[in-house]
Amino acid sequence: MHLTTTHPLLYTLLLVIPTSTSSSSTSIPPAQLTIVIRNSLNTLSIARAEELRAGILREAEQLSNGHGIDVLMLHEQWAPKHSWTVLPMFEYLLNTYQDTGVKWLFFCEDNTEVSLKGLLSVLEGFESSERLFLGHALHDDEPSIIHHFKFLSNPSQFKYPDFDAGWAISMELLKHSVAGLSTKLPTGSFTIDVQHEVAMFYYDDGILLTNIPQFCVNKPLGEDECVSTVRYIEPDCGSVDAEDILVSVKTCHKFHGTRIPVFKATSARNVKHIRYWSDVVDAAIPTQYAGVPNTESGHCAKLQRIIEIFGTEEEWKGKKWLVIVDDDTIMNFARLQRLLACYDPGEGILLGERYGFGVGYQGTGGYSYPTGGSGMILSREAVKGVLRCRCSGPEAPDDMFLGGCFEYKARIPMIPSKSLHQTYPSQYSQEMLSHRYLVSFHKHNRQDPMEIFRNYLGGESETVDSNDEDIGEENCDLKQEL
DSSP: OOOOOOOTTOOOOOOOOOSOSOSSOOOSOGGGEEEEEOOOSSHHHHHHHHHHHHHHHHHHHHHHTTOSOEEEETTSTTSOTTGGGSGGGHHHHHHHHTTTTOOEEEEEOTTOEEOHHHHHHHHHTSOTTSOOEEEOEEOOSSOOGGGTTOSTTOGGGOOEEOGGGOEEEEHHHHHHHHHHHTTOOOOOSEEOOHHHHHHHHHHTTTOOOEEOTTEEESSOTTGGGOSEEEOOOOOOSOOOOGGGEEEEEEOOGGGTTTHHHHHHHTTTTTOSSEEEEESSOOTTTTEEEOSSOOOSSOBHHHHHHHHHHHHHOGGGTTOOEEEEEETTEEEOHHHHHHHHTTSOTTSOOEEEOEEEESOTTTOOSOEEEEOGGGOEEEEHHHHHHHTTOOOSSTTSBHHHHHHHHIIIIIOOOOEEOTTOOSSOGGGSOHHHHTTSOOOEEEOSSSSOHHHHHHHTTOOOOOOOOOSOSOOSSOOTTOOOOO
């Protein structure tokens, strides 16, 4: 059956509960399983998570008269700060469930579809007294910068779970994890791809992911015995009027003849209001000078000025959305319009691909931030919050400044989007991309941006006559971005 939410901002959520997913009986009672939905802290994600939980609990009622299953969500008070990185929630889960008879913990996203009966049946085939890490296995086809080029000579050898398909750990592994975290904390200040980093955390302890064929991608529940799945779903909320969106492009003089023609032929198609911010005025594009000099790194002052102009100048006061991109961002604007229609610009919205800095195991410090190359999208209400903040210096990292501002001054949680991507497509698992509604990628090197626009983003582009064959490797700020 189809359960269509009545919330005006939501995607249509397909939640299918088959009457039978396996010919075998289910002997594990729901009381031995706890489910955690890794949703984010905004209206859209919360509503989807609540609908998913309601469906699971309805099935639990049918299986056991409603006894003994907890379905947790990350917006609830129990969740420690930065629980989206997974490890900060482990101690709470252990303290809460280790003496309750719970043998398994299943984690999923707000877009995961779950058959509780089928899931219990699959888990019945494993020994919960062992340290088990179960999931739908993904791998890299090439060394990936977002995975720190791990397994450089053979990246496909390492398997990590697709969180959208669901994944599970035994209680025994949870106990081992918490004990290990007390003596050996994960290294590194940045959180980039949580599903890969969780798998690396276990790999470093000699624990490998067990691939579970019944945790599926792009298949309906029940087909091929799928007990959890994620499927490609397009936003079903309408489309934001292009009149309501200002696109601000960060560029510099050396890329005016190379990247800008590509941007105009791809990302700028159908955009009604666009400004190119550069270090020089070029009437042929045209570019504008933001009033701050270019810097060798960071560009925080430039970003702050772009936001101030949108937030204070009369020309833009009627616009609801500010979209800030790099000159080598590849974006389908029509898809962005459909994505944004699911969010309320009257709320404080900072949308982007989410990274973390200094979030740590304890989850008490640090902040989330939107990666600049994938696109940083702010609602009018969010811009009001940013106007309270000031850069620590003109060369501070602009996207990290934005994240820190939202965390500690504006007090608005960043909203992660799986539609936006900080690097080019071949750096991601192709199977994972197959179930995502793709809106943006970043960088012109390695993969032809015109092909990315056509083959991954569903766009139509013209032939571009660029003044330079090398349109991608360098940046205006001379730094290497993740």
